[in-house]
Amino acid sequence: MSIDWLLIHSPALIIAVPLFAAFAMPLIKKLGNKTRNGVALATVLLIEILVIMLAKDVFASGARSYVFGAEPGLTLPSGYIVPIRILFHVDGMSAFMAIISATIALVAVIYSLKFMEKETALDRYYLLLLLMMVGMFGMEFTADLFNMFVFLEVLSIASCGLVAYRIHLADAPEGALKFMVISSIGALMVLLATGFLYGQYDALNIAQLAKELQFNFIDKIALVLLLGAFAMKCGSFPMHQWVPDTYSVAPAPISILLVVSTQVSLYALFRVVFTLYGISSNVVVVGWYLIVLGLSTLFIGVTMAIPQKDIKRLISYLGVSQIGYMLIAVGVGFSLFANPVEFEIYGFRAIEGGIFQLINDSMYMGLLFLVSGALYYRIGTRNLDSMGGLARPMKVTSICFLIGSLAIAGIPPFNGFASKFMIYETVYRFNPIISIVAMLVSVLTLAAMVRAFSAAFMGPSLPEFKEVREVPKSMILGMVILASMVVFFGLFPSLIVDNLVEPAVRALISRPSYIISLLGG
Amino acid sequence: MSEMSKIVRSISNLLLPFILIYGFYIILHGHLTPGGGFQGGAVVASGLVMVLVAYGSERFASWVKEKHLSVLESIGALGFISLAFLGLSTAFFYNFLAGKGGLFGDIPPEGSNPGALNTAGTLPLMNLAVGLKVIAGLASIVLVMGLASHYFKQGGENDT
Amino acid sequence: MIHNIPYLAVVALVAIGFWAMIFRKNLIKVIIGIAIIESGVNFFLVALGYRSGAYAPIYTHAPSGQMVLPVPQALTLTSIVIGVAVLALMLSLAVQIYKKQGTLDTRKGVLKK
Numbered sequence: 052m053s054i055d056w057l058l059i060h061s062p063a064l065i066i067a068v069p070l071f072a073a074f075a076m077p078l079i080k081k082l083g084n085k086t087r088n089g090v091a092l093a094t095v096l097l098i099e100i101l102v103i104m105l106a107k108d109v110f111a112s113g114a115r116s117y118v119f120g121a122e123p124g125l126t127l128p129s130g131y132i133v134p135i136r137i138l139f140h141v142d143g144m145s146a147f148m149a150i151i152s153a154t155i156a157l158v159a160v161i162y163s164l165k166f167m168e169k170e171t172a173l174d175r176y177y178l179l180l181l182l183m184m185v186g187m188f189g190m191e192f193t194a195d196l197f198n199m200f201v202f203l204e205v206l207s208i209a210s211c212g213l214v215a216y217r218i219h220l221a222d223a224p225e226g227a228l229k230f231m232v233i234s235s236i237g238a239l240m241v242l243l244a245t246g247f248l249y250g251q252y253d254a255l256n257i258a259q260l261a262k263e264l265q266f267n268f269i270d271k272i273a274l275v276l277l278l279g280a281f282a283m284k285c286g287s288f289p290m291h292q293w294v295p296d297t298y299s300v301a302p303a304p305i306s307i308l309l310v311v312s313t314q315v316s317l318y319a320l321f322r323v324v325f326t327l328y329g330i331s332s333n334v335v336v337v338g339w340y341l342i343v344l345g346l347s348t349l350f351i352g353v354t355m356a357i358p359q360k361d362i363k364r365l366i367s368y369l370g371v372s373q374i375g376y377m378l379i380a381v382g383v384g385f386s387l388f389a390n391p392v393e394f395e396i397y398g399f400r401a402i403e404g405g406i407f408q409l410i411n412d413s414m415y416m417g418l419l420f421l422v423s424g425a426l427y428y429r430i431g432t433r434n435l436d437s438m439g440g441l442a443r444p445m446k447v448t449s450i451c452f453l454i455g456s457l458a459i460a461g462i463p464p465f466n467g468f469a470s471k472f473m474i475y476e477t478v479y480r481f482n483p484i485i486s487i488v489a490m491l492v493s494v495l496t497l498a499a500m501v502r503a504f505s506a507a508f509m510g511p512s513l514p515e516f517k518e519v520r521e522v523p524k525s526m527i528l529g530m531v532i533l534a535s536m537v538v539f540f541g542l543f544p545s546l547i548v549d550n551l552v553e554p555a556v557r558a559l560i561s562r563p564s565y566i567i568s569l570l571g572g
Numbered sequence: 573m574s575e576m577s578k579i580v581r582s583i584s585n586l587l588l589p590f591i592l593i594y595g596f597y598i599i600l601h602g603h604l605t606p607g608g609g610f611q612g613g614a615v616v617a618s619g620l621v622m623v624l625v626a627y628g629s630e631r632f633a634s635w636v637k638e639k640h641l642s643v644l645e646s647i648g649a650l651g652f653i654s655l656a657f658l659g660l661s662t663a664f665f666y667n668f669l670a671g672k673g674g675l676f677g678d679i680p681p682e683g684s685n686p687g688a689l690n691t692a693g694t695l696p697l698m699n700l701a702v703g704l705k706v707i708a709g710l711a712s713i714v715l716v717m718g719l720a721s722h723y724f725k726q727g728g729e730n731d732t
Numbered sequence: 733m734i735h736n737i738p739y740l741a742v743v744a745l746v747a748i749g750f751w752a753m754i755f756r757k758n759l760i761k762v763i764i765g766i767a768i769i770e771s772g773v774n775f776f777l778v779a780l781g782y783r784s785g786a787y788a789p790i791y792t793h794a795p796s797g798q799m800v801l802p803v804p805q806a807l808t809l810t811s812i813v814i815g816v817a818v819l820a821l822m823l824s825l826a827v828q829i830y831k832k833q834g835t836l837d838t839r840k841g842v843l844k845k
Contacts (some may be wrong), residue, residue, distance in 0.1 A: 060660060060663075060664065063660075063663070063664035064664075067653065067656065067657065067664055070653055071650065071653045071654075071657070074646050074649035074650050074653065075646065075650060076646075077642050077643060077645075077646040078643065078646050078647075078650075117663070117664075118663055119663060119664055119665045120659070120663055120664070120665035120666050120667060121662070121663055121666065122662060122663070123663070137665075197807055197810075200811075201810060201814070204814045204817075204818070207818075208814075208817055208818060208821060211821055211825075212821070215825060215828070218828060221832060223828075224825045224826075224828035224829045224832065225829060227825050228759070228822060228825040228826065228829065231818065231821060231822050231825065232753075232762065232763075232766065232822070235766055235770075235818050235822075236753075236766065236769070238814075239766075239769055239770055239773050242773050242777075242807075242811055243746075243773050243776065245807075246773065246776050246777050246780055246804075246807075249777075249780065249803075249804070249807075250780045255803075604790075604791075604792050605790055605792055606788070606790060610809070610813050680791075685791060685792065685793075686792065686793060687791075687792035687793070710816075713820045713824075716824075717820075717823070717824060717827065720824075720827055721827070
């Protein structure tokens with residue numbers, strides 16, 4: 052069990068350990084609640100450590116592949132070399148996404164220990180939570196279009212179960228059903244696209260497909276299906292309706308995992324656009340498609356957020372609009388892909404901004420959802436009109452909410468400012484109007500958050516909240532972890548961009564090296 | 573769901589062993605013929621569902637508890653993953669039993685053959701594990717849904 | 733033309749499924765629509781691997797000759813397995829919605845905000 056052995060097998064272990072722990076949950080239940088919580092916590096901690104080890108190695112010494120069920124390499128025992136094996140491929144971008152998922156899952160489990168205490172059948176809750184992690188890591192690591200579909204479905208089914216977990220709430224089955232309908236349609240579109248590509252090229256491996264892709268008519272249909280499916284799953288404009296319905300009924304720790312799962316769909320979208328199609332597609336059209344999608348998502352999300360009365364729906368709509376920033380930034384970068392000079396000047400930086408925004412978004416959205424969960428835990432309502440004066444009894448919570456809202460609005464020195472500034476700067480050189488709209492949206496976001504903050508925390512103490520106290524320590528710990536990350540990322544953005552974001556973006560845009568490192572020369 | 577007539581119950585009693593045997597045959601021969609864990613498990617589960625429909629979900633629930641099915645399902649899944657873990661000396665899911673002799677360790681003959689059962693290494697074991705999981709899973713889905721519809725007809729507020 | 737009939741059927745199935753999903757007002761029918769789309773996609777995968785006159789890819793008592801492609805069949809099987817889970821989940825949620833709202837009509841309060 053040396054470090055090397057762990058590193059070689061870590062892509063498989065990161066999937067396998069949560070899977071094993073998940074199905075052990077109904078048996079562990081018999082040993083008592085403490086043991087069950089302990090096992091769940093130990094699993095996510097172990098995964099976090101494994102992911103960080105793997106990511107460090109991948110950033111330092113390049114991508115890693117893992118062949119399931121056989122010796123490494125693509126040569127079959129008969130000597131035939133063909134990429135039909137089941138492969139995991141972890142490059143910088145996958146490792147980057149894995150860090151986000153593992154960290155948020157860790158926070159979610161820490162937060163759940165107290166938050167979910169009053170619910171029943173918690174073994175199923177942790178089972179589904181761990182399965183959700185399996186789905187996310189699977190989508191991030193897989194090098195196979197069909198396995199991406201399978202893990203997408205694992206992720207959707209597990210998250211649907213968790214959204215409907217508090218089935219006693221009036222809206223829970225509705226939100227879950229909406230989510231499941233959207234997810235299954237999206238997944239079937241992915242499967243159809245996989246069929247189109249398989250029928251033409253006899254391959255499911257992303258690298259093999261990328262190598263042979265000709266961008267003929269059928270490939271274009273497949274691209275449209277894949278883009279549509281993943282855009283739907285990441286909650287962008289025409290299909291954003293499911294997001295607030297789903298997030299608002301899910302328990303707070305699940306809401307933050309759902310945010311990450313939309314980002315994983317976004318990652319799959321980027322993977323399709325950059326690695327599978329890349330330069331062989333019409334980059335300007337695809338880039339502008341992403342930009343228009345992003346712009347409309349930005350605008351619709353924030354305008355829908357302002358009139359909301361339910362705090363979680365408000366935050367969810369803002370989450371929808373935040374996805375728009377990433378789509379715009381990456382769309383700008385991708386549309387300059389065919390033009391190496393301009394790409395070097397600002398296209399690369401735009402993608403960096405988008406990817407940096409992705410990690411920041413997971414942090415502050417997570418923080419805001421945890422705070423809204425804390426409010427729900429203490430006062431039992433999500434309605435902003437019936438809240439007020441909660442800053443005095445819940446000091447840490449209110450400070451965390453303040454940090455989160457300033458970060459989401461892009462106010463310095465928090466992390467939202469760092470990434471959004473990179474996006475404004477680069478997008479302005481591409482097209483000033485887009486940049487101006489993005490800044491306007493930022494102002495509107497601030498307006499929405501200020502309203503929410505003053506409604507919930509400011510004003511006189513209400514008599515019905517006399518008994519309200521601060522939330523338990525483990526919930527505070529979860530919030531403080533995210534809040535300190537928000538502040539840290541905002542104070543030292545260049546540290547994060549140089550060490551985390553840049554290797555990820557380099558891996559994302561270098562399609563040839565993905566193909567070569569997977570298939571060989 | 574309520575109990576059906578005596579004719580239906582007797583016929584389902586009569587048919588049940590055949591359905592179970594057919595299901596387990598499909599599970600066990602998964603590495604040779606079409607079928608395997610899921611298909612065979614679905615056949616076995618359909619046999620159980622037939623009993624459930626004939627006798628009503630209430631009575632079925634007194635014989636087979638949902639929590640027992642859940643434990644069985646976990647054991648199936650854990651067996652599957654454990655078999656995958658055992659191959660970890662080479663790679664996750666490595667077929668460490670194939671071609672080694674012993675349990676399922678024979679090397680299958682090339683080309684067309686009459687079907688050698690003692691081959692394919694860990695695959696038959698995995699089929700068994702998956703079969704167990706599918707039987708328990710599908711049976712508990714139908715059982716829970718049947719119970720839910722029963723409570724529901726009486727206007728009860730029981731969460732299932 | 734005769735070789736394209738399976739694909740026409742796929743298009744028809746997917747179109748019918750989408751129609752049912754978008755225009756039907758009953759939740760159960762929406763779910764049936766999704767199931768129909770799924771069968772269309774599964775049919776598409778199986779049709780991709782079909783070679784006319786070839787045998788099933790099983791070595792037990794196999795006659796000599798061409799075999800059809802097994803990979804799409806494996807894909808279809810996986811997608812069927814997933815489909816069962818999705819369908820069971822959605823139907824249970826529909827039961828819960830009926831329990832809470834007393835109707836499955838999408839125009840009457842269900843799925844409306």
